Amino acid sequence: MAASSTIPSALPSSSAADDVAKLTATAAATEEAEARAEAYERTHVHGVYEAIAPHFSATRYKPWPAVASFLRAQPPGAVGFDVGCGNGKYLGLNPTVFMVGSDRSPSLIALARSRTKQLQRHQGSKARDQADGAAWEGTGGEGGGGAGPSEVIVADGLSLPFRECAADFVICVAVIHHMSTRARRQEAIRQLLQCVKAGEAGQPGGQVLVYVWALEQSSSRRGWDEGGEQDLLVPWVLKSQQSQQAKAPKETRDQDTAGAAASNKSGEEPPASGGAAAAGLDATQSGAAIGQADPVFQRYYHLYRKGELEEDVLAAGGIVVSSGYERDNWWVVATNEPLGHGQPEAEI
Amino acid sequence: MKVLTLNFLTCAVKTCKASSDSFPLHPKDAELASDDVELNPQLLVNLLPRIDWNALRTTSTELGFPQLPEQPPTAEELQADEKMLKDLHTLLMETQLMEGKLVCGHCGHEYAVREGIANFLLPSHLV
Numbered sequence A: 001m002a003a004s005s006t007i008p009s010a011l012p013s014s015s016a017a018d019d020v021a022k023l024t025a026t027a028a029a030t031e032e033a034e035a036r037a038e039a040y041e042r043t044h045v046h047g048v049y050e051a052i053a054p055h056f057s058a059t060r061y062k063p064w065p066a067v068a069s070f071l072r073a074q075p076p077g078a079v080g081f082d083v084g085c086g087n088g089k090y091l092g093l094n095p096t097v098f099m100v101g102s103d104r105s106p107s108l109i110a111l112a113r114s115r116t117k118q119l120q121r122h123q124g125s126k127a128r129d130q131a132d133g134a135a136w137e138g139t140g141g142e143g144g145g146g147a148g149p150s151e152v153i154v155a156d157g158l159s160l161p162f163r164e165c166a167a168d169f170v171i172c173v174a175v176i177h178h179m180s181t182r183a184r185r186q187e188a189i190r191q192l193l194q195c196v197k198a199g200e201a202g203q204p205g206g207q208v209l210v211y212v213w214a215l216e217q218s219s220s221r222r223g224w225d226e227g228g229e230q231d232l233l234v235p236w237v238l239k240s241q242q243s244q245q246a247k248a249p250k251e252t253r254d255q256d257t258a259g260a261a262a263s264n265k266s267g268e269e270p271p272a273s274g275g276a277a278a279a280g281l282d283a284t285q286s287g288a289a290i291g292q293a294d295p296v297f298q299r300y301y302h303l304y305r306k307g308e309l310e311e312d313v314l315a316a317g318g319i320v321v322s323s324g325y326e327r328d329n330w331w332v333v334a335t336n337e338p339l340g341h342g343q344p345e346a347e348i
Numbered sequence B: 001m002k003v004l005t006l007n008f009l010t011c012a013v014k015t016c017k018a019s020s021d022s023f024p025l026h027p028k029d030a031e032l033a034s035d036d037v038e039l040n041p042q043l044l045v046n047l048l049p050r051i052d053w054n055a056l057r058t059t060s061t062e063l064g065f066p067q068l069p070e071q072p073p074t075a076e077e078l079q080a081d082e083k084m085l086k087d088l089h090t091l092l093m094e095t096q097l098m099e100g101k102l103v104c105g106h107c108g109h110e111y112a113v114r115e116g117i118a119n120f121l122l123p124s125h126l127v
Helices: A014-023 A027-058 A065-072 A106-121 A128-132 A182-195 A241-246 A257-263 A308-315 B041-050 B053-062 B075-080 B082-094
Strands: A079-083 A098-103 A150-154 A169-173 A207-213 A231-237 A296-302 A318-326 A329-336 B026-034 B095-103 B110-114
Touching (some): A027 A106, A027 A296, A065 A169, A079 A182, A098 A106, A106 A150, A169 A182, A182 A318, A207 A308, B026 B053, B041 B075, B041 B082, B053 B082, B082 B095
Parallel strands (some): A079 A098, A098 A150
Antiparallel strands (some): A207 A329, A231 A296, A318 A329, B095 B110
């Protein structure tokens, strides 16, 4: 049983909103679809992360190996942005680069700030590995040398305040699949590409690493696969301390930080649902059957099918450097056309 | 927020990006604090070419720091100049803008900074 609900047609699913934009190409219709998509994401993405921030953050501390190696491969002194940084688990990971993380959720950014301040305080200290505690195990301290300098800001991925062409690299992990129309997803990638340096003769441009959830997850228990519905609401069960202890370990392990190593390797997994969680579409509450009154929050996801992420990069005016699949996710490294080859037009 | 960070931020309003007036943002009613950060000379030398020096001069003056030289030091000059290293470290890495506003010189929009975090979310009429 898939722990998810298909969005009813009354809601602006990706295809519905895309169709509106295509069929009635008037500015008014596009604007209306855009406003609906925004309102929808407010309820099913932004509102959810605000509400679950501390709980979500406690389950997000392990960097994905491929993201970590992308960051470690950056040259000393590089400047990078992490768009949709959440609790900031990638900030400071490479001690020789400066990173600025942004996120739409003020609550997650407040958590990220206290975390990066703590890492900085331990910079160079031998005790920092112990002092950081298990909750941040594996970030920042690997390879010695302490944490790199970093910063966090609150910003929307579709209205980024970054100086254009200023970054050596950008990462955007598990973010773009929360945008509810294809136009918005492509615009998000366009804005990431505008952040990085353009390539010049003999010098490659800055690289953008994007990770999104895959539709093809045949090996996961969620049961999603090729040909299935791509636009879903995925429940997040906000378990209280008490009910977490009362639950059988098998059912709670996805959210349980102590047991997260086994199930949380991909870094972006929804909680295992007890089935009843899938029934409700209300973002506030629907989980009476789980525990006592554990609230269930429905997050919107667009599950990317094979090849779709590369298509979106091209539509955003970028070029694909490399791409692949890792643990239920598609990823791509993208860059801009080198100067002199016709810059992608920035019509917004 | 570090002064270094300000060097990479501009107005979030799309129509402002093309205007040179939108960068750097101007601190207003700024309350500063000083962090204790270990000096890392190599990091500063490596970051130097990524910094928009003119914008940094503006920010530095606006925050009440001594005027920076017109031209940035070369990597060799910076490496050999202990005072310059220390001054830049204090300015870029240790000085924190804790409270206040960041103002766009093009549209006039003010972004709030609270507890060291700048908020760039726009009201709906500016998106």
